[in-house]
Amino acid sequence: MSSSTLGDGEDSSRIRVAVRCRPLFATEKNSDVVDICRILDEHLVILLDPGAASNDYLRQEKSKEKRFAFDQAFDAQTDSQRVFEATAQPLIGSVLQGFNCSVFAYGSTGAGKTFTMIGTDTEPGIMSRTVDGIFQHAASDGSLSVTCCFVEVYNEVLRDLGSRDGREGMLDLREDPVTGPSLTGVTEIQAKSVEQVMELLQEGNKRRTTEPTAMNVTSSRSHAVFQVRLERRDPRSEGVMIGKLSMIDLAGSERASQTNNSGLRFLEGANINRSLLALGNCINALASGSSFVPFRDSKLTRLLKDSLGGSCRTVMIANISPNHLSYEDTLNTLKYANRAKNIRVSALQQLVQPDDHVRQYEHAISDLRQEAALLKAKLVRRAATNPMPESEAEAGDEACLKEASENWKVEIIRNLESRSSLQRSLMEVEKALSQWKAELQEAKEVITCWKERRPVATPSRPRRSAEPRTLDEWQDLVSQIEENMAENAATRRSLAQRLQQNKEAGKELQEQLPRRVLNEDLRAFLELIQRVKVLEYERLELDHFWEIHRRQLVDRDDEIAMLREQLRLRNRHLRALHAQLPEEHHDQLGDRALLDTSDTTEHGPLRVMQAWAPAKEAEDFDNWDTRPLRQRERRSSDDKSKDSAELQDCISANVIDWRALEVPLASQIKGLAVLQEEGGEVARLLLPQPPAPPIAIPPPTQKRGRQFTGLAAHGVAPAPPVPMRRHERSPPRAYASEVALRRDPGPGPGLNSAREAREARSPLNPLLRAYGLRDQRQMDRVGNRRSSPWRRGGMGKAGKIMVAPR
Numbered sequence: 001m002s003s004s005t006l007g008d009g010e011d012s013s014r015i016r017v018a019v020r021c022r023p024l025f026a027t028e029k030n031s032d033v034v035d036i037c038r039i040l041d042e043h044l045v046i047l048l049d050p051g052a053a054s055n056d057y058l059r060q061e062k063s064k065e066k067r068f069a070f071d072q073a074f075d076a077q078t079d080s081q082r083v084f085e086a087t088a089q090p091l092i093g094s095v096l097q098g099f100n101c102s103v104f105a106y107g108s109t110g111a112g113k114t115f116t117m118i119g120t121d122t123e124p125g126i127m128s129r130t131v132d133g134i135f136q137h138a139a140s141d142g143s144l145s146v147t148c149c150f151v152e153v154y155n156e157v158l159r160d161l162g163s164r165d166g167r168e169g170m171l172d173l174r175e176d177p178v179t180g181p182s183l184t185g186v187t188e189i190q191a192k193s194v195e196q197v198m199e200l201l202q203e204g205n206k207r208r209t210t211e212p213t214a215m216n217v218t219s220s221r222s223h224a225v226f227q228v229r230l231e232r233r234d235p236r237s238e239g240v241m242i243g244k245l246s247m248i249d250l251a252g253s254e255r256a257s258q259t260n261n262s263g264l265r266f267l268e269g270a271n272i273n274r275s276l277l278a279l280g281n282c283i284n285a286l287a288s289g290s291s292f293v294p295f296r297d298s299k300l301t302r303l304l305k306d307s308l309g310g311s312c313r314t315v316m317i318a319n320i321s322p323n324h325l326s327y328e329d330t331l332n333t334l335k336y337a338n339r340a341k342n343i344r345v346s347a348l349q350q351l352v353q354p355d356d357h358v359r360q361y362e363h364a365i366s367d368l369r370q371e372a373a374l375l376k377a378k379l380v381r382r383a384a385t386n387p388m389p390e391s392e393a394e395a396g397d398e399a400c401l402k403e404a405s406e407n408w409k410v411e412i413i414r415n416l417e418s419r420s421s422l423q424r425s426l427m428e429v430e431k432a433l434s435q436w437k438a439e440l441q442e443a444k445e446v447i448t449c450w451k452e453r454r455p456v457a458t459p460s461r462p463r464r465s466a467e468p469r470t471l472d473e474w475q476d477l478v479s480q481i482e483e484n485m486a487e488n489a490a491t492r493r494s495l496a497q498r499l500q501q502n503k504e505a506g507k508e509l510q511e512q513l514p515r516r517v518l519n520e521d522l523r524a525f526l527e528l529i530q531r532v533k534v535l536e537y538e539r540l541e542l543d544h545f546w547e548i549h550r551r552q553l554v555d556r557d558d559e560i561a562m563l564r565e566q567l568r569l570r571n572r573h574l575r576a577l578h579a580q581l582p583e584e585h586h587d588q589l590g591d592r593a594l595l596d597t598s599d600t601t602e603h604g605p606l607r608v609m610q611a612w613a614p615a616k617e618a619e620d621f622d623n624w625d626t627r628p629l630r631q632r633e634r635r636s637s638d639d640k641s642k643d644s645a646e647l648q649d650c651i652s653a654n655v656i657d658w659r660a661l662e663v664p665l666a667s668q669i670k671g672l673a674v675l676q677e678e679g680g681e682v683a684r685l686l687l688p689q690p691p692a693p694p695i696a697i698p699p700p701t702q703k704r705g706r707q708f709t710g711l712a713a714h715g716v717a718p719a720p721p722v723p724m725r726r727h728e729r730s731p732p733r734a735y736a737s738e739v740a741l742r743r744d745p746g747p748g749p750g751l752n753s754a755r756e757a758r759e760a761r762s763p764l765n766p767l768l769r770a771y772g773l774r775d776q777r778q779m780d781r782v783g784n785r786r787s788s789p790w791r792r793g794g795m796g797k798a799g800k801i802m803v804a805p806r
């Protein structure tokens with residue numbers, strides 16, 4: 001293939017940029033919208049200051065008026081035929097001569113891109129006019145072959161708009177260093193007439209992903225790319241000239257937040273912006289003459305690699321709206337277009353000479369000869385050492401072998417590439433699904449709050465600018481999300497199925513390798529390639545699983561936070577009941593497991609443990625009256641009426657979440673149930689405890705060092721601080737005070753053993769007596785502390801469960 005530079009003047013050396021301003025809609029004219037766009041002399045665009053235009057006297061000083069000059073500028077009155085003549089028509093001759101050309105429409109939503117590129121039945125756009133022009137141009141040229149395809153890039157996935165199952169028909173993009181990017185499996189039509197192409201455009205456009213946005217009721221959410229490939233014989237050189245014309249209707253360039261979208265629409269917006277950002281970066285790199293152009297940053301730029309700058313003639317049409325409310329978007333579009341003017345191009349003609357073909361065949365034949373000689377030699381050697389079975393020897397035709405190995409290589413690479421692409425799509429769908437799930441939960445929560453007339457909790461994610469405002473709107477949103485989730489789930493199922501089929505096909509190919517590739521070196525090489533591809537794929541798969549796992553952890557954290565809240569409410573309710581209940585009914589209350597929150601610092605891997613320690617309770621806990629009830633009854637009647645008044649306040653202020661209180665006891669909460677099954681002290685602590693003998697509680701002594709809140713609440717003084725050895729400096733915090741207690745100094749006078757002496761003096765003693773336990777050992781045995789899950793798992797500082805003694 002040979003190349004020559006297009007040399008028809010200055011125009012060919014840089015991107016041509018045209019601006020088209022649409023007229024104001026009737027609705028806009030009827031409202032207070034002001035036209036802030038002026039086009040002068042088909043070249044100059046003046047964007048007036050919207051403040052000045054809207055008679056905002058405060059803003060008139062800071063004029064925002066901007067002026068830009070472009071190759072062409074069309075005002076609202078210019079029709080599509082004129083736009084076509086000034087932009088795409090001059091490219092037709094170049095494509096017929098074997099140059100790559102492209103026309104793309106850029107602009108924010110509702111600015112008129114689709115109108116310009118595809119048009120309407122009465123006002124056809126550039127795509128159909130160009131095809132018409134091509135056929136007119138080469139009507140007499142019998143050698144012309146026109147092939148068209150129509151695809152969209154939606155959410156970073158390429159879809160075939162030409163196939164009947166357009167939405168399902170995802171495409172793979174291949175890059176060939178010689179022929180450039182190509183789409184495998186795309187529906188291509190060999191166009192014989194303009195009508196045929198028009199049909200493809202119309203049908204494809206219907207299949208395109210469109211959604212109403214706040215700016216445009218039929219907003220295109222994807223980038224539509226229409227490619228026309230022309231092949232014709234060069235009458236002078238007898239070579240074949242291959243030209244490609246790409247016409248692109250880009251999705252809206254507005255910021256995702258401006259379209260008032262949420263959920264999948266917001267995700268779309270983010271992906272659209274990603275592609276456009278990548279396109280902008282490529283334009284910047286091409287404009288600055290950088291040696292590296294980041295084409296690989298998005299599917300769109302990868303697809304347009306050979307249609308942007310470089311070896312291509314490009315026309316950009318920037319569509320703008322004259323509406324003063326769209327000032328920012330219009331300005332951004334004009335700045336973007338202005339930058340694109342600087343891209344220098346040097347188009348290359350793709351002329352395939354008949355000689356080139358001959359040379360290529362010669363190379364291929366000589367390669368094949370070498371390969372055949374090698375294989376022959378191998379076969380001879382093998383036959384000598386290990387005679388082949390009859391059937392295999394028959395199949396050992398060299399050409400067949402060569403072909404088989406080549407085919408195998410192509411098939412396995414295709415299989416692995418499509419596996420990676422399926423996996424990536426699956427990840428995208430999973431991600432979208434999990435976002436939907438979170439949104440659905442939040443919307444349902446809002447609806448419940450609304451129905452129960454409770455205040456709506458602050459959302460975990462930032463509010464969208466267009467949250468539903470009525471209950472009906474919220475319910476509509478829920479059904480819409482559910483519909484989308486069902487759609488996504490179906491896509492996920494189909495992707496998973498295709499992935500499975502792909503893996504099975506890959507396995508089969510793997511098994512065929514020894515039969516299809518007899519050349520050992522080649523086999524080893526192919527195995528290596530395959531291994532690399534498989535590893536790449538496995539890494540992708542691992543990323544995927546990691547992502548799923550991470551999301552599960554986030555969900556679990558949410559669940560834990562919810563359990564904490566339930567526990568907090570339940571504890572508060574129990575305390576309120578204690579305070580409310582007359583003395584004679586105290587026995588009915590039974591033992592309740594209350595949660596000690598003295599130490600809630602996270603430690604250890606078992607996240608559920610954290611649910612035991614309701615963090616919000618921490619500040620209240622020191623004020624709890626954890627003395628036996630009969631002692632507490634001696635409180636003044638003032639205290640009781642205060643408690644009762646507080647409870648009434650809570651109820652009337654609707655602070656208590658009665659729904660949450662329906663969750664009965666801590667023992668029935670998921671995290672605890674799991675641990676109960678494991679046995680250990682949780683179960684023990686939830687069992688009714690022996691009645692406590694009346695004890696005299698000494699007043700709390702002066703607090704020093706770390707406090708063991710549970711003991712302090714019983715009037716037990718903390719142990720005196722004992723210097724720790726180095727390796728003991730950081731014991732798990734929940735046990736810090738316990739460890740300190742056990743480090744009590746030796747026996748005192750008149751006691752039987754050192755241990756008894758230690759226990760007698762231990763400030764733990766009143767607590768042991770309160771629970772009818774003989775000594776520390778018995779406590780250890782009952783509590784089985786040494787084998788408790790905290791010890792074994794090294795989980796340390798989960799919140800502690802305490803039993804409120806009667």
Ligand SMILES: Nc1ncnc2c1ncn2[C@@H]1O[C@H](COP(=O)(O)OP(=O)(O)OP(=O)(O)O)[C@@H](O)[C@H]1O
Pocket residue numbers: 021022023076107108109110111112113114115116216218219220221250251252253319
């Ligand atoms: N030059 C024009 N003359 C008359 N009507 C126009 C013109 N440009 C756009 N319109 C009308 O404006 C509306 C929005 O245009 P269009 O759908 O082409 O916008 P868009 O830029 O493609 O938006 P999106 O990015 O959201 O798809 C359409 O109803 C279209 O018919």
